[in-house]
Amino acid sequence: MNKVEAPYPLLPLDYPDPDVIRVDDTYYLVSTTMHFMPGCEILKSYDLVNWEHACYVYDRLDSTPAQCLEGDLNIYGKGMWAASLRHHKGSFYVVFAANDTRKTYLYTTSDLSKPWKKQFIEGFYHDASLFFDDDERIYLVYGNTQIWLTELKSDLTAPKDGGIHKVIVSEEDNPNLGYEGSHFYKINNQYYLFLIHSLPTEWKRVQVCYTATSLDDPFVGKEVLNDDRGYFNQGIAQGGIVDSTVGDWYAVLFQDMGAVGRLPVLVPVSWEEEFPVFGKGNKVPKRIEVLANKPEYKYAPLYGSDDFRLSAGTPYGLKSFWQFNHEPNIDGFSINPEKGYYEIINQKTSKEMTQSQNMLTQRMTYPTCAAEVTIDASKLKNGDTAGFAVLQYRYAFIGIKRENDQYRLILTSYSGKSDKGKVKQSEKNATVLIELPLDRTTITFKIEVDFRDLSDKVQFYYKDMNEYIQLGPDIKLFFDLEHFVGNRFALFSMATESIEGRARFFNFNYFK
Structure with a gap:
């Protein structure tokens, strides 16, 4: 049999809260995409090790003012969380709650290449797991601290009148993180509930399993994985389990790895007396092999370079590894495949870089990565800035600013907190670290990032006479809960005085 060895981490990219299923010989994985659009990305694989983009569930969610970055509104740190992915009687189902609208969404399709049908489930269900039982009754398992089992109507629009609605597991005295991240299954006539929580004595993510022989019986269980794989006490937990075509079982969980994000980790699962055993001795083994169902298959990359000359037919005409920071303003961007550039046409003024619309982003890769892009700022208006950024709550960027009809090379960062503590996103004040005069309007910029051993630092460069020159010092990066x-790498244009200024981005090159 053809087998492939799983790397650690499984994917070097920020794909948190994974849920995974298998349909015939194909695995599918869904992950949290928060505020990014298009959203709710689904990946596919034939071996659980190599993954490629399958589809986005939606290109826009509800087009609320905050989702569209109108005024000072935004949904950073909100949007869709922890989706549940299921396949039942020929159809795919995705359920998730959005923390900005406080709604629960259900999307369905029979074919991932076709549009998804959108509807709502009455109520708000945190980290919900959709479950179809053998008797055709349908449930959601969800919650934080208290984990609820709620029966749904057959059309999945709301809780069923008179149906089951009860707490099945509770952990209310944990000073860190109580039970959440539900993943619910029925395997060999036994019910299994997988959860994440923190150790009460210290912050560390740990995987938990509870089981029962019927939904009327109490669920009993214990911790099944307490391991950081030697990585700074950052535990591995929360995700789905799946069986292979030959009956082997695996879990796809995630691990906090600093500023690069929360990265998936593959863990083998075995069974002893109908209870799951994660890894070996509750630890993740160093070597994991998985059967490859299509060993000759060539996977498309989940990140990469782009000369903007070829559309992959995805929403908005961009390659699948690009996402906007929020729902894009259609009037505010264009792609020119003949000349090969992505253009932002400023449609609003803002005081804050993170409030600029049509920012184009890509995930960064662990343990190191770099990217370069050429920016033509000749059509900026006074008060505009076009740049190449590292996007997070505490962001930094290098770019070109036009002011009083003069162009300036600038390096800017936002360090996080004001003297008064937390500040609203719309009230942040970034610091211009370096500002130099420019005699040209087109420059190639480069960003180099190092995530090794939580070093989490970035260096910014500009090209002069075919040589890269570092601008400013190394800057520390952070994983902040505000986002x-x-x-992420981000291409942006920001207006502060008037709209309709333009910036063009050419030849984005990604280096791993």
Whole structure:
């Protein structure tokens, strides 16, 4: 049999809260995408090790003012969380709650290449797991601290009148993180509930399993994985389990790895007396091999370079590894495949870089990565800045600013907190670290990032006479809960005085 060895981490990218299923010989994985659009990305694999983009569930969610970055509104750190992915009687189902709208969404399709049908489930269900039982009754398992089992109507629109609605597991005295991240299954007529929590004595993510022989019986269980694989006491937990075509079982969980984000980790699962055993001795083994169902298959990359000359047919005409920071303003960007550039046309003024619309982003890769892009700022207006950024709550960027009809090379960062503590996103004041006069309007910029051993630092460069020159010092990066995602490369244009200024981005090159 053809087998492939799983790397650690499984994916070097920020794909948190994974849920995984298998349909015939194909595995599918869904992950939290928060505020990014298009959103709710689904990956596919034939071996659980190599993954490629399958589809986005939606290109926009509800087009609320905050989702569209109108005024000072935004949904950073909100949007869709912890989706549940299921396949039942020929259809795919995705359920998730959005923390900005406080709604629960259900999307369905029979074919991942076709549009998804959108509907709502009445109520708000945190980290919900959708479950179809053998008797055709349907449930959601969800919650934080208290884990609820709620029966749904057959059309999945709301809780069923008179149906089951009860707490099945509770942990209310944990000073850190109580039970959440539900993943619910029925395997060999036994019910299994997988959860994440922190150790009460210290912050560390730990995987937990509870089981029962019927939904009327009490669920009993214990911790099944307490391991950091030698990585700074950052535990591995929360995710789905799946069986292979030959009956082997695996879990896809995630691990906090600093500013790069929360990265998936593959863990083998075995069974002893109908109870799951994660890894060996509750630890993740150093070597994991998985059967490859299509060993000759060539996977498309989950990140990469782009000359903007070829559309992959995805939403908005961009390659699948690009996402906007929020729902894009359609009038505010264009792609020119003949000349090969992505253009932002400023449609609003803002005081804050993170409030600029049509920012184009890609995940960064662990343990190191770099990227370069050429920016033509000749059509900026006074008060505009076009740049290449590291996007997170505490961001930094290098770019070109036009002011009083003069162009300036600038390096800017936002360090996080004001003297008064936390500040609203719209009230942040970034610091210009370096500002130099420019005699040209087109420059190639480069960003180099090092995540090794939580060093989490970035260096910014500009090209002069075919030589890269570092601008400013190394800057520390952070994973902040205000955005709750890993740092990303970002292309942006920001207006502070008037709209309709333009910036063009050419030849984005990604180096791993």
